[in-house]
Amino acid sequence: MLFATVISCLSFIACCHARALGSSAVAGVGSTEKPLAKHTSSPSLTSVSSPLCLGTPAVDVQAISEASDDPSYWLADIAHQGIAAFNPNPSTYKVFRNVMDYGAKGDGVTDDTAAINAAISDGGRYGPASGETSTTTPAIVYFPAGTYLISTSIIDYYFTQLIGNPNSIPVIKATAGFTGLGLIDGDQYQSSGNQGWTSTNVFYRQIRNLKLDLTNIPASLGATGIHWPTGQATSIQNVEIEMSSASGTQHQGIFIENGSGGFLTDITITGGLYGANIGNQQFTMRNLVISDAVTCISQIWDWGWAYQGLKLSNCTTALSINNGGAGNQLVGSVTVFDSTIQDCPTFVTTAWETSTSSNGSLILENIVLENVPVAVEGPSGTVLAGGTTTISAWGQGHKYTPNGPTNFQGTFTAPTRPSALLASGSSNYYTKSKPQYSASPTSSFVSIRSAGATGDGSTDDTSAIQSALTSAASSGKILYFDAGTYKVTDTLYFPPGSRIVGESYPVIMASGSVWSSITNPVPVIQVGKCGDTGSIEWSDMIISTEGSAPGATLIQWNLAAEAGSGMWDVHTRIGGFTGSQQQVAQCPTSAAVSAACEVAYMSMHITSSASDVYLENVWLWTADHDLDSADSTRISVYSGRGMLVEGKNIWLYGTAVEHHSLYQYQFSGASSIVAGFIQTETPYYQPNPNAANGPYPTNSALNDPDYSSCLSGNCDALGLRVLNTDDITVYGAGLYSFFNNYSTECSTFPTPENCQSEIFSVEGTTSNLVVYTLSTVGTTNMIVKDGTSLAVVSDNLATYAATIAYFTL
Numbered sequence: 001m002l003f004a005t006v007i008s009c010l011s012f013i014a015c016c017h018a019r020a021l022g023s024s025a026v027a028g029v030g031s032t033e034k035p036l037a038k039h040t041s042s043p044s045l046t047s048v049s050s051p052l053c054l055g056t057p058a059v060d061v062q063a064i065s066e067a068s069d070d071p072s073y074w075l076a077d078i079a080h081q082g083i084a085a086f087n088p089n090p091s092t093y094k095v096f097r098n099v100m101d102y103g104a105k106g107d108g109v110t111d112d113t114a115a116i117n118a119a120i121s122d123g124g125r126y127g128p129a130s131g132e133t134s135t136t137t138p139a140i141v142y143f144p145a146g147t148y149l150i151s152t153s154i155i156d157y158y159f160t161q162l163i164g165n166p167n168s169i170p171v172i173k174a175t176a177g178f179t180g181l182g183l184i185d186g187d188q189y190q191s192s193g194n195q196g197w198t199s200t201n202v203f204y205r206q207i208r209n210l211k212l213d214l215t216n217i218p219a220s221l222g223a224t225g226i227h228w229p230t231g232q233a234t235s236i237q238n239v240e241i242e243m244s245s246a247s248g249t250q251h252q253g254i255f256i257e258n259g260s261g262g263f264l265t266d267i268t269i270t271g272g273l274y275g276a277n278i279g280n281q282q283f284t285m286r287n288l289v290i291s292d293a294v295t296c297i298s299q300i301w302d303w304g305w306a307y308q309g310l311k312l313s314n315c316t317t318a319l320s321i322n323n324g325g326a327g328n329q330l331v332g333s334v335t336v337f338d339s340t341i342q343d344c345p346t347f348v349t350t351a352w353e354t355s356t357s358s359n360g361s362l363i364l365e366n367i368v369l370e371n372v373p374v375a376v377e378g379p380s381g382t383v384l385a386g387g388t389t390t391i392s393a394w395g396q397g398h399k400y401t402p403n404g405p406t407n408f409q410g411t412f413t414a415p416t417r418p419s420a421l422l423a424s425g426s427s428n429y430y431t432k433s434k435p436q437y438s439a440s441p442t443s444s445f446v447s448i449r450s451a452g453a454t455g456d457g458s459t460d461d462t463s464a465i466q467s468a469l470t471s472a473a474s475s476g477k478i479l480y481f482d483a484g485t486y487k488v489t490d491t492l493y494f495p496p497g498s499r500i501v502g503e504s505y506p507v508i509m510a511s512g513s514v515w516s517s518i519t520n521p522v523p524v525i526q527v528g529k530c531g532d533t534g535s536i537e538w539s540d541m542i543i544s545t546e547g548s549a550p551g552a553t554l555i556q557w558n559l560a561a562e563a564g565s566g567m568w569d570v571h572t573r574i575g576g577f578t579g580s581q582q583q584v585a586q587c588p589t590s591a592a593v594s595a596a597c598e599v600a601y602m603s604m605h606i607t608s609s610a611s612d613v614y615l616e617n618v619w620l621w622t623a624d625h626d627l628d629s630a631d632s633t634r635i636s637v638y639s640g641r642g643m644l645v646e647g648k649n650i651w652l653y654g655t656a657v658e659h660h661s662l663y664q665y666q667f668s669g670a671s672s673i674v675a676g677f678i679q680t681e682t683p684y685y686q687p688n689p690n691a692a693n694g695p696y697p698t699n700s701a702l703n704d705p706d707y708s709s710c711l712s713g714n715c716d717a718l719g720l721r722v723l724n725t726d727d728i729t730v731y732g733a734g735l736y737s738f739f740n741n742y743s744t745e746c747s748t749f750p751t752p753e754n755c756q757s758e759i760f761s762v763e764g765t766t767s768n769l770v771v772y773t774l775s776t777v778g779t780t781n782m783i784v785k786d787g788t789s790l791a792v793v794s795d796n797l798a799t800y801a802a803t804i805a806y807f808t809l
């Protein structure tokens with residue numbers, strides 16, 4: 001994700017400035033507009049000055065009533081004992097900040113901008129002006145119920161969670177004279193004209209439970225709800241954005257111009273020129289509800305995108321993917337499934353033409369149209385008529401069934417969905433958003449620090465954590481991991497019934513000799529033992545190792561569960577952070593492979609005893625650079641395997657696996673998997689060493705690939721290997737190989753695209769496999785089956801990535 005593509009970036013600039021930044025700049029710093037009625041138009045003020053207020057000072061009355069209207073929420077009420085273990089001042093650094101403690105009033109009248117920004121920046125944290133990233137300054141910035149008036153952007157910092165009270169969603173309300181790119185600006189542009197951070201390097205942040213109200217801002221001025229160019233391990237959940245729907249409105253709800261994302265869910269947007277105006281390498285967006293915009297979703301550019309559970313209504317165009325126009329389409333591919341489009345003249349506008357490249361690949365599966373006359377509109381008219389109907393499966397682009405390519409545009413037979421993966425009584429896939437326990441009283445929670453763990457990054461917390469896990473599960477309590485780094489020296493067992501939630505992203509860091517054998521893996525976290533049944537919920541955490549740990553399997557999942565069991569925003573982070581002893585000092589790219597930098601056997605193992613495993617927004621990352629070095633210096637740390645799935649009934653929504661030496665995803669002897677978007681990157685150091693001759697010997701018990709039958713070229717780690725597995729549908733995949741021995745010359749578009757010879761391998765008795773919108777970078781053979789190439793890159797050139805719309809076996 002360090003990698004920034006020149007092609008996409010240049011392409012973007014043209015459309016971005018014309019379509020988004022340009023209009024936003026109207027309301028920006030250089031604006032000569034003066035707000036004429038800054039406060040008089042505020043509905044909140046009207047209520048404050050109502051007769052009920054009598055002679056009392058208006059602001060105080062409102063503040064009191066807002067405060068007393070703030071319903072309790074455990075995250076606000078629980079003792080805040082979290083620490084940043086590796087902060088220079090761990091005893092004084094505050095992880096949890098309530099904006100009220102920084103002077104915010106939330107009364108709908110007072111300008112709270114400075115107070116909110118003070119709550120974010122307090123404590124020597126890293127903002128966009130620094131351009132730097134840091135793991136030692138995590139923060140939750142909490143908003144009680146209330147209406148927070150702001151006149152300029154809330155400037156988001158690195159490693160920050162902006163969280164509102166879900167029991168009475170706080171409103172962030174822009175003044176009429178608001179200036180800035182976004183009520184929340186996730187990567188503020190600096191005077192240099194560049195974003196503060198390289199967007200592909202912005203990790204570990206969230207926005208939850210907020211309403212953004214842009215309606216005070218004149219419709220004719222460009223205004224943006226959230227500016228969100230981000231990388232992996234980022235999420236937006238349960239957010240509402242309200243904009244002007246007046247004729248000529250220039251508002252946009254979410255603006256993303258680039259990055260390597262990302263996940264969002266449960267977002268409601270009304271009004272605007274664009275509900276969402278978005279471009280990024282890839283993204284997963286679930287339950288995105290947009291109405292009353294001119295264009296519900298404007299896709300600026302991408303390589304791939306998965307939209308699940310869209311509800312788009314009353315827009316002139318529901319989804320535009322024709323940016324750039326025929327012959328210069330900037331959108332690589334889009335997959336939409338389980339979605340409803342209502343009362344829009346046109347669902348999709350595309351520029352795809354039969355005779356051209358595979359840019360603009362599109363898959364529509366299980367889409368309900370209600371009063372949508374045109375389903376797909378091409379450059380020369382209607383391609384697919386709409387009406388009130390259901391699109392079972394329709395697509396355009398290149399297909400391989402399994403041989404190809406064939407240009408196609410039209411219907412095809414949708415795969416049969418395993419019933420175990422469906423929501424009950426529905427043909428849609430089962431989904432479940434991250435639990436926030438909004439109805440649970442504070443007394444349902446047990447703090448891991450109160451239970452005796454220190455989280456200080458040096459004390460051995462193994463036994464304190466294990467006894468808290470055991471007693472919390474048996475007493476039905478939710479175990480709260482206060483922020484901190486919890487060093488453990490032996491496996492932690494999560495019993496069935498566990499509910500575990502982190503403050504910010506607490507780190508469990510495996511350390512010591514238990515994990516020293518490169519041939520004898522030992523789990524760090526064991527979710528159920530073989531044969532255990534029940535369910536668990538686990539959210540907001542990071543699993544890591546310290547120093548040499550070649551035998552560490554960071555997460556081993558054995559639990560046979562009920563639907564609803566899973567993990568949300570839980571990530572592995574292997575190397576590249578303070579405290580890991582796997583940083584620039586220990587593991588520079590110039591060093592030869594050494595035991596000190598062999599840091600994990602496997603990120604995650606879903607074993608054959610596991611079933612009903614739900615993963616949402618999970619990033620399994622072996623570090624390619626040091627997050628705590630001032631200039632994001634690259635490092636060479638070596639991990640064996642990414643995610644091995646051997647179980648059944650698996651949901652993988654918004655997951656990514658990067659830089660493991662043998663493979664990223666391997667589905668082996670598994671069954672019934674729905675996945676999308678999945679994203680991978682090969683290690684940057686390969687082929688020195690390559691996948692076969694790296695430090696991790698293959699283990700035939702785990703069916704590791706031995707790479708003996710690699711096609712000619714570099715035999716680097718696979719992104720996705722599917723072996724003897726049935727019933728898999730992948731709703732969007734991006735398998736990238738940018739580097740050869742740290743040089744990107746091999747991945748430049750459109751040639752040579754030869755960093756590695758193959759990246760996706762299908763083997764053995766695998767059946768009922770469907771992959772939609774497969775995009776690869778830097779790979780000669782896009783699909784290999786049992787050692788034979790089925791698809792070569794030169795046949796499928798698209799945008800920066802090469803794309804195949806539809807592959808089935």
Ligand SMILES: *[C@@H]1O[C@H](CO)[C@@H](O)[C@H](O)[C@H]1NC(C)=O
Nearest residue numbers: 004009013194195199200258
């Ligand atoms: C993102 O877009 C901005 C604005 O055009 C550009 O300055 C920056 O280089 C781009 N970053 C990446 C990672 O593409």
Ligand SMILES: *[C@@H]1O[C@H](CO)[C@@H](O)[C@H](O)[C@H]1NC(C)=O
Nearest residue numbers: 245246271291292293294314
């Ligand atoms: C549809 O949107 C327009 C403005 O875009 C608005 O005036 C109208 O009320 C909306 N209709 C419905 C049914 O929501």
Ligand SMILES: *[C@@H]1O[C@H](CO)[C@@H](O)[C@H](O)[C@H]1NC(C)=O
Nearest residue numbers: 327328329356357359798799
């Ligand atoms: C596909 O995208 C590439 C890169 O943006 C562009 O050069 C090319 O013209 C596009 N082709 C079509 C047919 O749109």
Ligand SMILES: *[C@@H]1O[C@H](CO)[C@@H](O)[C@H](O)[C@H]1NC(C)=O
Nearest residue numbers: 590685687688740741742743
């Ligand atoms: C890898 O790149 C480095 C730095 O450019 C170079 O010194 C080294 O010889 C290269 N190794 C191989 C095997 O090409």
